[in-house]
Amino acid sequence: MTDENSMTKEKPFAALTPDFILDAVESRGFYSDGRAIALNSYENRVLQIGIEESDPVIAKFYRPNRWTKAQILEEHEFCFELVEQELPVVAPMVTQGESLFEYKGYYCALFERKGGHAPELDNLDSLFTLGRFLGRIHKVGQAKDYAERPDLTPQTYGNDSIDYIIEHALPPEVKMPYESLARDVMKLVDELWQKAGQQRYIRVHGDCHVGNILWRDDNPHFVDLDDSRMAPAVQDVWMLLSGERDQQQKQLLEIIEGYQEFCDFNVAELQLVECLRTLRMIYHSAWLARRWHDPAFKHAFPYFGSVQYWQEQILDLRVQFAELQEAPVSLPIY
Incomplete structure:
Protein backbone atom coordinates (compact mmCIF):
# COMPACT_ATOMS: atom_id res chain seq x y z
CA MET A 1 0.00 0.00 0.00
CA THR A 2 1.29 3.49 -0.87
CA ASP A 3 1.32 5.82 2.12
CA GLU A 4 0.06 9.40 2.02
CA ASN A 5 3.55 10.95 2.01
CA SER A 6 4.71 8.95 -1.00
CA MET A 7 1.51 9.80 -2.85
CA THR A 8 2.13 13.49 -2.13
CA LYS A 9 5.62 13.08 -3.54
CA GLU A 10 4.51 11.23 -6.68
CA LYS A 11 1.46 13.37 -7.42
CA PRO A 12 1.79 16.48 -5.26
CA PHE A 13 -1.21 18.23 -6.77
CA ALA A 14 -3.48 15.25 -7.39
CA ALA A 15 -6.14 16.65 -5.05
CA LEU A 16 -6.42 19.94 -6.94
CA THR A 17 -9.62 19.20 -8.81
CA PRO A 18 -11.67 22.14 -10.14
CA ASP A 19 -14.09 21.84 -7.23
CA PHE A 20 -11.25 21.72 -4.70
CA ILE A 21 -9.65 24.85 -6.14
CA LEU A 22 -12.89 26.84 -6.18
CA ASP A 23 -13.78 25.69 -2.67
CA ALA A 24 -10.38 26.86 -1.40
CA VAL A 25 -10.85 30.31 -2.90
CA GLU A 26 -14.43 30.60 -1.68
CA SER A 27 -13.30 29.66 1.84
CA ARG A 28 -11.66 33.11 1.93
CA GLY A 29 -14.90 34.92 1.15
CA PHE A 30 -14.64 35.14 -2.65
CA TYR A 31 -17.48 33.75 -4.72
CA SER A 32 -16.29 32.26 -7.96
CA ASP A 33 -18.13 32.43 -11.26
CA GLY A 34 -16.74 28.98 -12.07
CA ARG A 35 -13.91 30.09 -14.36
CA ALA A 36 -10.42 28.81 -13.60
CA ILE A 37 -7.49 29.33 -15.95
CA ALA A 38 -4.19 27.58 -15.22
CA LEU A 39 -1.21 29.92 -15.50
CA ASN A 40 2.34 29.01 -16.46
CA SER A 41 3.90 27.50 -13.35
CA TYR A 42 5.55 24.15 -12.72
CA GLU A 43 6.90 24.48 -9.19
CA ASN A 44 3.54 25.47 -7.72
CA ARG A 45 0.03 25.51 -9.12
CA VAL A 46 -1.15 29.00 -10.03
CA LEU A 47 -4.59 29.75 -11.45
CA GLN A 48 -6.68 32.78 -12.36
CA ILE A 49 -10.08 32.43 -10.73
CA GLY A 50 -13.08 34.37 -11.98
CA ILE A 51 -15.01 36.16 -9.22
CA GLU A 52 -18.66 37.12 -9.42
CA GLU A 53 -19.14 40.85 -10.06
CA SER A 54 -15.47 41.57 -9.39
CA ASP A 55 -12.01 41.24 -10.87
CA PRO A 56 -10.43 37.79 -11.00
CA VAL A 57 -7.92 36.76 -8.35
CA ILE A 58 -4.78 34.68 -8.68
CA ALA A 59 -4.70 31.58 -6.47
CA LYS A 60 -1.35 29.99 -5.67
CA PHE A 61 -1.14 26.48 -4.22
CA TYR A 62 2.35 25.86 -2.90
CA ARG A 63 4.15 22.61 -3.69
CA PRO A 64 3.95 20.42 -0.58
CA ASN A 65 7.19 19.99 1.39
CA ARG A 66 9.15 22.60 -0.56
CA TRP A 67 9.02 25.59 1.79
CA THR A 68 8.05 25.58 5.45
CA LYS A 69 5.31 27.87 6.65
CA ALA A 70 7.94 30.13 8.25
CA GLN A 71 9.87 30.36 4.97
CA ILE A 72 6.77 31.31 2.99
CA LEU A 73 5.77 33.92 5.54
CA GLU A 74 9.26 35.46 5.40
CA GLU A 75 8.83 36.00 1.67
CA HIS A 76 5.36 37.48 2.25
CA GLU A 77 6.77 39.86 4.86
CA PHE A 78 9.44 41.02 2.40
CA CYS A 79 6.70 41.71 -0.16
CA PHE A 80 4.75 43.75 2.37
CA GLU A 81 7.87 45.78 3.25
CA LEU A 82 8.35 46.55 -0.44
CA VAL A 83 4.72 47.58 -0.91
CA GLU A 84 5.00 49.87 2.14
CA GLN A 85 7.76 51.67 0.24
CA GLU A 86 5.38 52.05 -2.73
CA LEU A 87 7.30 49.59 -4.85
CA PRO A 88 5.44 47.78 -7.67
CA VAL A 89 5.62 44.30 -6.21
CA VAL A 90 2.55 42.07 -6.34
CA ALA A 91 2.16 41.01 -2.71
CA PRO A 92 -0.27 38.39 -1.41
CA MET A 93 -3.69 39.57 -0.33
CA VAL A 94 -4.52 39.54 3.36
CA THR A 95 -7.80 37.70 3.89
CA GLN A 96 -9.30 36.91 7.28
CA GLY A 97 -6.22 38.45 8.86
CA GLU A 98 -3.58 36.33 7.12
CA SER A 99 -1.70 36.20 3.83
CA LEU A 100 -1.11 32.43 3.92
CA PHE A 101 -3.85 29.95 4.67
CA GLU A 102 -4.05 26.19 4.75
CA TYR A 103 -6.80 24.34 2.96
CA LYS A 104 -7.02 20.58 3.34
CA GLY A 105 -3.28 20.07 3.47
CA TYR A 106 -2.17 22.77 1.01
CA TYR A 107 -0.66 26.14 1.78
CA CYS A 108 -2.41 28.75 -0.37
CA ALA A 109 -2.20 32.47 -1.09
CA LEU A 110 -4.31 34.84 -3.16
CA PHE A 111 -3.05 37.76 -5.26
CA GLU A 112 -4.58 40.61 -7.22
CA ARG A 113 -4.42 40.09 -10.96
CA LYS A 114 -2.03 42.50 -12.68
CA GLY A 115 -1.87 42.91 -16.42
CA GLY A 116 1.16 43.72 -18.53
CA HIS A 117 3.74 42.33 -20.91
CA ALA A 118 7.40 41.37 -20.68
CA PRO A 119 9.80 44.35 -20.70
CA GLU A 120 11.85 45.05 -23.81
CA LEU A 121 15.37 44.33 -22.66
CA ASP A 122 16.86 45.84 -25.82
CA ASN A 123 15.32 49.17 -24.79
Whole structure:
Protein backbone atom coordinates (compact mmCIF):
# COMPACT_ATOMS: atom_id res chain seq x y z
CA MET A 1 0.00 0.00 0.00
CA THR A 2 1.29 3.49 -0.87
CA ASP A 3 1.32 5.82 2.12
CA GLU A 4 0.06 9.40 2.02
CA ASN A 5 3.55 10.95 2.01
CA SER A 6 4.71 8.95 -1.00
CA MET A 7 1.51 9.80 -2.85
CA THR A 8 2.13 13.49 -2.13
CA LYS A 9 5.62 13.08 -3.54
CA GLU A 10 4.51 11.23 -6.68
CA LYS A 11 1.46 13.37 -7.42
CA PRO A 12 1.79 16.48 -5.26
CA PHE A 13 -1.21 18.23 -6.77
CA ALA A 14 -3.48 15.25 -7.39
CA ALA A 15 -6.14 16.65 -5.05
CA LEU A 16 -6.42 19.94 -6.94
CA THR A 17 -9.62 19.20 -8.81
CA PRO A 18 -11.67 22.14 -10.14
CA ASP A 19 -14.09 21.84 -7.23
CA PHE A 20 -11.25 21.72 -4.70
CA ILE A 21 -9.65 24.85 -6.14
CA LEU A 22 -12.89 26.84 -6.18
CA ASP A 23 -13.78 25.69 -2.67
CA ALA A 24 -10.38 26.86 -1.40
CA VAL A 25 -10.85 30.31 -2.90
CA GLU A 26 -14.43 30.60 -1.68
CA SER A 27 -13.30 29.66 1.84
CA ARG A 28 -11.66 33.11 1.93
CA GLY A 29 -14.90 34.92 1.15
CA PHE A 30 -14.64 35.14 -2.65
CA TYR A 31 -17.48 33.75 -4.72
CA SER A 32 -16.29 32.26 -7.96
CA ASP A 33 -18.13 32.43 -11.26
CA GLY A 34 -16.74 28.98 -12.07
CA ARG A 35 -13.91 30.09 -14.36
CA ALA A 36 -10.42 28.81 -13.60
CA ILE A 37 -7.49 29.33 -15.95
CA ALA A 38 -4.19 27.58 -15.22
CA LEU A 39 -1.21 29.92 -15.50
CA ASN A 40 2.34 29.01 -16.46
CA SER A 41 3.90 27.50 -13.35
CA TYR A 42 5.55 24.15 -12.72
CA GLU A 43 6.90 24.48 -9.19
CA ASN A 44 3.54 25.47 -7.72
CA ARG A 45 0.03 25.51 -9.12
CA VAL A 46 -1.15 29.00 -10.03
CA LEU A 47 -4.59 29.75 -11.45
CA GLN A 48 -6.68 32.78 -12.36
CA ILE A 49 -10.08 32.43 -10.73
CA GLY A 50 -13.08 34.37 -11.98
CA ILE A 51 -15.01 36.16 -9.22
CA GLU A 52 -18.66 37.12 -9.42
CA GLU A 53 -19.14 40.85 -10.06
CA SER A 54 -15.47 41.57 -9.39
CA ASP A 55 -12.01 41.24 -10.87
CA PRO A 56 -10.43 37.79 -11.00
CA VAL A 57 -7.92 36.76 -8.35
CA ILE A 58 -4.78 34.68 -8.68
CA ALA A 59 -4.70 31.58 -6.47
CA LYS A 60 -1.35 29.99 -5.67
CA PHE A 61 -1.14 26.48 -4.22
CA TYR A 62 2.35 25.86 -2.90
CA ARG A 63 4.15 22.61 -3.69
CA PRO A 64 3.95 20.42 -0.58
CA ASN A 65 7.19 19.99 1.39
CA ARG A 66 9.15 22.60 -0.56
CA TRP A 67 9.02 25.59 1.79
CA THR A 68 8.05 25.58 5.45
CA LYS A 69 5.31 27.87 6.65
CA ALA A 70 7.94 30.13 8.25
CA GLN A 71 9.87 30.36 4.97
CA ILE A 72 6.77 31.31 2.99
CA LEU A 73 5.77 33.92 5.54
CA GLU A 74 9.26 35.46 5.40
CA GLU A 75 8.83 36.00 1.67
CA HIS A 76 5.36 37.48 2.25
CA GLU A 77 6.77 39.86 4.86
CA PHE A 78 9.44 41.02 2.40
CA CYS A 79 6.70 41.71 -0.16
CA PHE A 80 4.75 43.75 2.37
CA GLU A 81 7.87 45.78 3.25
CA LEU A 82 8.35 46.55 -0.44
CA VAL A 83 4.72 47.58 -0.91
CA GLU A 84 5.00 49.87 2.14
CA GLN A 85 7.76 51.67 0.24
CA GLU A 86 5.38 52.05 -2.73
CA LEU A 87 7.30 49.59 -4.85
CA PRO A 88 5.44 47.78 -7.67
CA VAL A 89 5.62 44.30 -6.21
CA VAL A 90 2.55 42.07 -6.34
CA ALA A 91 2.16 41.01 -2.71
CA PRO A 92 -0.27 38.39 -1.41
CA MET A 93 -3.69 39.57 -0.33
CA VAL A 94 -4.52 39.54 3.36
CA THR A 95 -7.80 37.70 3.89
CA GLN A 96 -9.30 36.91 7.28
CA GLY A 97 -6.22 38.45 8.86
CA GLU A 98 -3.58 36.33 7.12
CA SER A 99 -1.70 36.20 3.83
CA LEU A 100 -1.11 32.43 3.92
CA PHE A 101 -3.85 29.95 4.67
CA GLU A 102 -4.05 26.19 4.75
CA TYR A 103 -6.80 24.34 2.96
CA LYS A 104 -7.02 20.58 3.34
CA GLY A 105 -3.28 20.07 3.47
CA TYR A 106 -2.17 22.77 1.01
CA TYR A 107 -0.66 26.14 1.78
CA CYS A 108 -2.41 28.75 -0.37
CA ALA A 109 -2.20 32.47 -1.09
CA LEU A 110 -4.31 34.84 -3.16
CA PHE A 111 -3.05 37.76 -5.26
CA GLU A 112 -4.58 40.61 -7.22
CA ARG A 113 -4.42 40.09 -10.96
CA LYS A 114 -2.03 42.50 -12.68
CA GLY A 115 -1.87 42.91 -16.42
CA GLY A 116 1.16 43.72 -18.53
CA HIS A 117 3.74 42.33 -20.91
CA ALA A 118 7.40 41.37 -20.68
CA PRO A 119 9.80 44.35 -20.70
CA GLU A 120 11.85 45.05 -23.81
CA LEU A 121 15.37 44.33 -22.66
CA ASP A 122 16.86 45.84 -25.82
CA ASN A 123 15.32 49.17 -24.79
CA LEU A 124 17.95 51.04 -22.76
CA ASP A 125 15.36 53.36 -21.20
CA SER A 126 13.47 50.31 -19.90
CA LEU A 127 16.68 48.90 -18.43
CA PHE A 128 17.39 52.20 -16.68
CA THR A 129 13.90 52.09 -15.17
CA LEU A 130 14.36 48.48 -14.09
CA GLY A 131 17.67 49.42 -12.49
CA ARG A 132 16.03 52.20 -10.47
CA PHE A 133 13.38 49.85 -9.13
CA LEU A 134 15.91 47.11 -8.38
CA GLY A 135 17.97 49.64 -6.45
CA ARG A 136 14.93 50.52 -4.35
CA ILE A 137 14.04 46.85 -3.84
CA HIS A 138 17.57 46.05 -2.69
CA LYS A 139 17.62 49.04 -0.36
CA VAL A 140 14.73 47.38 1.46
CA GLY A 141 16.37 43.97 1.09
CA GLN A 142 19.44 45.22 2.94
CA ALA A 143 17.42 46.34 5.96
CA LYS A 144 17.41 42.87 7.52
CA ASP A 145 18.25 39.27 6.70
CA TYR A 146 16.11 36.24 6.14
CA ALA A 147 16.24 33.95 9.15
CA GLU A 148 14.55 30.91 7.58
CA ARG A 149 15.29 31.00 3.85
CA PRO A 150 18.54 29.59 2.41
CA ASP A 151 21.49 31.40 0.85
CA LEU A 152 22.42 31.14 -2.81
CA THR A 153 26.00 29.83 -2.82
CA PRO A 154 28.17 27.66 -5.08
CA GLN A 155 27.61 24.86 -2.60
CA THR A 156 23.81 25.03 -2.40
CA TYR A 157 23.20 25.74 -6.09
CA GLY A 158 26.16 23.98 -7.66
CA ASN A 159 27.88 21.23 -5.73
CA ASP A 160 24.73 19.98 -4.00
CA SER A 161 22.94 19.91 -7.35
CA ILE A 162 25.75 17.93 -8.99
CA ASP A 163 25.68 15.42 -6.13
CA TYR A 164 21.95 14.90 -6.66
CA ILE A 165 22.29 14.61 -10.43
CA ILE A 166 25.05 12.01 -10.16
CA GLU A 167 23.12 9.92 -7.65
CA HIS A 168 19.67 10.11 -9.21
CA ALA A 169 19.63 11.26 -12.81
CA LEU A 170 22.63 10.44 -15.00
CA PRO A 171 22.48 7.58 -17.52
CA PRO A 172 25.57 5.33 -17.27
CA GLU A 173 26.74 6.37 -20.76
CA VAL A 174 27.36 9.98 -19.70
CA LYS A 175 28.02 9.68 -15.97
CA MET A 176 31.81 9.88 -16.15
CA PRO A 177 32.15 12.76 -18.68
CA TYR A 178 29.40 14.82 -16.99
CA GLU A 179 30.77 14.36 -13.49
CA SER A 180 34.35 15.13 -14.51
CA LEU A 181 33.40 18.28 -16.39
CA ALA A 182 30.91 19.49 -13.78
CA ARG A 183 33.48 19.13 -11.00
CA ASP A 184 36.07 21.05 -13.03
CA VAL A 185 33.54 23.79 -13.76
CA MET A 186 32.60 24.08 -10.08
CA LYS A 187 36.25 24.26 -9.07
CA LEU A 188 36.61 27.30 -11.34
CA VAL A 189 33.35 28.81 -10.05
CA ASP A 190 34.60 28.44 -6.47
CA GLU A 191 37.89 30.14 -7.38
CA LEU A 192 36.15 33.06 -9.06
CA TRP A 193 33.69 33.39 -6.18
CA GLN A 194 36.61 33.74 -3.78
CA LYS A 195 38.40 36.14 -6.13
CA ALA A 196 35.38 38.46 -6.07
CA GLY A 197 36.01 39.01 -2.37
CA GLN A 198 33.65 39.18 0.57
CA GLN A 199 30.11 39.37 -0.73
CA ARG A 200 27.25 41.11 0.99
CA TYR A 201 24.23 38.84 1.01
CA ILE A 202 20.86 40.58 0.96
CA ARG A 203 17.25 39.61 0.38
CA VAL A 204 16.73 39.53 -3.39
CA HIS A 205 13.91 38.63 -5.77
CA GLY A 206 15.97 35.60 -6.71
CA ASP A 207 14.37 34.81 -10.09
CA CYS A 208 14.31 38.21 -11.78
CA HIS A 209 13.83 37.24 -15.43
CA VAL A 210 11.43 38.79 -17.94
CA GLY A 211 8.73 36.22 -17.17
CA ASN A 212 8.45 37.61 -13.63
CA ILE A 213 8.23 41.27 -14.70
CA LEU A 214 5.00 42.72 -16.07
CA TRP A 215 5.49 45.97 -17.98
CA ARG A 216 2.65 48.46 -18.09
CA ASP A 217 2.46 52.25 -18.52
CA ASP A 218 6.27 52.48 -18.76
CA ASN A 219 6.76 50.84 -15.37
CA PRO A 220 7.35 47.27 -14.17
CA HIS A 221 5.42 45.11 -11.75
CA PHE A 222 7.56 42.43 -10.11
CA VAL A 223 5.78 39.15 -9.47
CA ASP A 224 6.55 35.73 -8.01
CA LEU A 225 9.15 36.09 -5.27
CA ASP A 226 8.85 32.37 -4.58
CA ASP A 227 12.61 31.89 -5.10
CA SER A 228 13.57 34.89 -2.97
CA ARG A 229 16.57 34.19 -0.76
CA MET A 230 19.81 35.68 0.52
CA ALA A 231 22.23 36.33 -2.35
CA PRO A 232 24.58 38.94 -3.80
CA ALA A 233 22.69 41.84 -5.41
CA VAL A 234 23.96 40.91 -8.88
CA GLN A 235 21.67 37.85 -8.81
CA ASP A 236 18.78 40.18 -9.71
CA VAL A 237 20.80 41.93 -12.41
CA TRP A 238 22.49 39.33 -14.58
CA MET A 239 19.30 37.75 -15.96
CA LEU A 240 18.44 41.09 -17.56
CA LEU A 241 21.58 40.93 -19.75
CA SER A 242 21.59 39.40 -23.22
CA GLY A 243 23.52 39.38 -26.49
CA GLU A 244 27.23 39.85 -27.12
CA ARG A 245 29.61 41.33 -24.56
CA ASP A 246 29.46 44.88 -25.94
CA GLN A 247 25.65 44.75 -25.81
CA GLN A 248 25.72 43.45 -22.25
CA GLN A 249 28.05 46.25 -21.18
CA LYS A 250 25.69 48.89 -22.61
CA GLN A 251 22.75 47.20 -20.89
CA LEU A 252 24.62 46.92 -17.63
CA LEU A 253 25.58 50.58 -17.70
CA GLU A 254 21.94 51.62 -17.92
CA ILE A 255 20.83 49.21 -15.19
CA ILE A 256 23.54 50.22 -12.74
CA GLU A 257 23.15 53.95 -13.39
CA GLY A 258 19.49 53.62 -12.46
CA TYR A 259 20.28 51.29 -9.57
CA GLN A 260 22.80 53.63 -7.95
CA GLU A 261 20.30 56.45 -7.70
CA PHE A 262 18.94 54.55 -4.70
CA CYS A 263 21.47 51.92 -3.65
CA ASP A 264 25.23 51.39 -3.92
CA PHE A 265 26.29 48.55 -6.18
CA ASN A 266 29.47 46.59 -5.52
CA VAL A 267 31.08 46.35 -8.98
CA ALA A 268 33.26 43.45 -7.78
CA GLU A 269 30.08 41.34 -7.98
CA LEU A 270 30.24 41.55 -11.78
CA GLN A 271 32.87 38.81 -11.57
CA LEU A 272 30.00 36.54 -10.48
CA VAL A 273 27.81 36.97 -13.56
CA GLU A 274 29.06 33.90 -15.45
CA CYS A 275 29.35 32.00 -12.16
CA LEU A 276 25.67 32.61 -11.49
CA ARG A 277 24.72 31.69 -15.04
CA THR A 278 26.61 28.41 -14.63
CA LEU A 279 25.01 27.69 -11.26
CA ARG A 280 21.55 28.29 -12.72
CA MET A 281 22.21 25.81 -15.53
CA ILE A 282 23.30 23.10 -13.11
CA TYR A 283 20.55 23.87 -10.62
CA HIS A 284 17.91 23.70 -13.36
CA SER A 285 18.92 20.15 -14.29
CA ALA A 286 18.87 19.12 -10.63
CA TRP A 287 15.46 20.78 -10.24
CA LEU A 288 14.08 18.70 -13.10
CA ALA A 289 15.57 15.56 -11.56
CA ARG A 290 14.06 16.34 -8.16
CA ARG A 291 10.62 16.93 -9.70
CA TRP A 292 10.63 14.01 -12.14
CA HIS A 293 8.11 12.09 -10.03
CA ASP A 294 5.54 14.82 -10.80
CA PRO A 295 3.57 13.81 -13.94
CA ALA A 296 3.41 17.45 -15.04
CA PHE A 297 7.19 17.48 -15.45
CA LYS A 298 7.22 14.31 -17.54
CA HIS A 299 4.65 15.93 -19.82
CA ALA A 300 6.40 19.31 -20.05
CA PHE A 301 9.99 18.04 -20.31
CA PRO A 302 9.77 14.67 -22.07
CA TYR A 303 13.37 14.89 -23.28
CA PHE A 304 14.80 15.17 -19.77
CA GLY A 305 16.86 12.23 -18.61
CA SER A 306 17.73 11.00 -22.08
CA VAL A 307 21.34 10.51 -23.13
CA GLN A 308 20.86 13.29 -25.68
CA TYR A 309 19.72 15.72 -22.96
CA TRP A 310 22.84 15.09 -20.91
CA GLN A 311 25.09 15.27 -23.95
CA GLU A 312 23.65 18.73 -24.64
CA GLN A 313 24.28 19.67 -21.01
CA ILE A 314 27.90 18.59 -21.36
CA LEU A 315 28.27 20.79 -24.45
CA ASP A 316 26.68 23.74 -22.66
CA LEU A 317 28.96 23.29 -19.65
CA ARG A 318 31.99 23.25 -21.93
CA VAL A 319 30.88 26.59 -23.35
CA GLN A 320 30.43 27.94 -19.82
CA PHE A 321 33.82 26.62 -18.79
CA ALA A 322 35.32 28.74 -21.56
CA GLU A 323 33.19 31.77 -20.63
CA LEU A 324 34.33 31.53 -17.03
CA GLN A 325 37.93 31.92 -18.18
CA GLU A 326 37.18 35.14 -20.06
CA ALA A 327 37.34 38.58 -18.48
CA PRO A 328 34.05 39.40 -16.73
CA VAL A 329 31.57 41.89 -18.11
CA SER A 330 32.47 45.34 -16.80
CA LEU A 331 31.27 48.91 -16.56
CA PRO A 332 33.14 51.39 -18.77
CA ILE A 333 32.86 54.11 -16.14
CA TYR A 334 34.86 52.14 -13.55
